Amino acid sequence: MIKIAQLSCGTEYSGVQSEIEKAATTVGAKMVFPDVEASEIDKAVEEFGFTPTSAQLKLMIARAMAITDGRYDADAVFISSCFRCAEAALIRNELRRYVQEHSRLPVVTYSFTERTKSGQLLTRMEALVTIVERKELLARERQVGLTAGIDSGSSTTKAMIMRDNVIIGKFWHPTGEVVGSAEEALDKALAEAGVKRSELEAIGVTGYGRYTIGKKLNCQLIQEELTTNSKGAVWLADRQKGEATIIDIGGMDNKAITVRDGIPDNFTMGGICAGASGRFLELTAKRLKVDITELGALADRGDARKVPMNSYCSIFGIQDLVTSLAAGQTIEDVAAAACQSVADQVYEQQLQEIDVRQPVIQVGGTSLISGLVKAVGNVVGSKPIVPPNSQYIGSVGAALLSSGFLEGHR
């Protein structure tokens, strides 16, 4: 059983400890608490260099050191504290850095409220377990045989057919009924590839509808999108070796993932605010009466600084844009401000929880909006790489990883 070391403060008193454990159990893991002697705590805090006032935070530091020193055996680390506790937020981030600098264990951080449910933690826990359990599979750099990948996203469903490391068919369309959308995308991609479904040697599926589709289509690989998308991104960008940061701004949630040799070692997932997602850009395009595909080019010609945005919210933010339009700003400036707003929010909310490593690879459907790529470049300080077929990362990753199941049969 995979052991996830929990370094946390306040989970028991927030009533969320059972939810954390439920999420871990669901993915076949177990939360463990590194044992430390009371006498070790002050020494650990002294060595760490940050002396928090809260004793529970001191214990978190000592527990982290027990793991990095090898005194306690764990496979992954989950660092968590109460939302809005300033001292804990400072410690959480620095402990995450410390564990990453002193070990090769995958780490995820999370700030919770009393409303946190196991479902919100599931993808993160599943990713931690996948990284530990499927290291060999994730190390796969070439796709072999004839395989398909399906990515059932919140906004769109994508399918990709690959043969011996080459893309031979692909299709995407808006997600409707989950299984029906997946089957239609798969059939259209198969038609483009000129192969029959029966000829496929393996199918991999990722995204929100992965379990339902996986069961229905009898998929060999059913995997969360954090690890699958990372794999697809580094394959498409031809950056399988070395370090990189993947930024995936999706229709409903965002992912920021740092990878080493294509395997994630830290990630954050947004998803509580539509203002930081592709949905905000869809609403902006609708308000500007342009197609979403035209928004990027419009934004490229605009100047975001001319449009004051007082809110990142998808309601009040759009209101700011409308007010600016009424005040005579051009639609180019408003489009640029919308893109900058999404990029700023991703930067402020998510990129603080990881250490951005160059190069930055921007993927997902929104990476086709050039104005957003430019805005992300502004906040990360370098132009992101947008690989070809960047909207297909999930399906590429699923097709590539599912081919790992063929090895024994070939």
Add this chain to the structure above:
Amino acid sequence: MKVFIMPPNSLILYDLVERYGHTPLSLMGAISKRVMNPEIESPPINVTPNDVKKGLKYAGIEVPSGIRGRLAIWGPLVDEAEASIIMEDAPFEFGCVGCHRTDEMVRFLVKKRKIPLLEVRYPTSEDEAKVLVSKIKAFLEGLK
């Protein structure tokens, strides 16, 4: 050498660092640059919302804005520092940043830099004060 002082607005530490031939990195210096800036955006000390955003380099969004705003000023000073003197338990009249969380974080940032560091306690008697000044003098003279 550039010596970061903590509390960063301590006039006594500032004076000692300067007296022994080094450049104090202090709040006074950082703030004066802002106040002298003719483009006043956010008086009295000209910390703008954009500065608060720059503080994200040192602390995440969940950390209150006052801490991030302070870190936006002191963080770069710590980054620039070649040595540091930290005074513990000082009364606020001696120098104070007004925020315990920022205090904790700045101390951590200094220690993380692994630069020459002198940690001293505020003296409670005249004899302790003499010992303190000698310690600071020896530390500053030893810096190359």
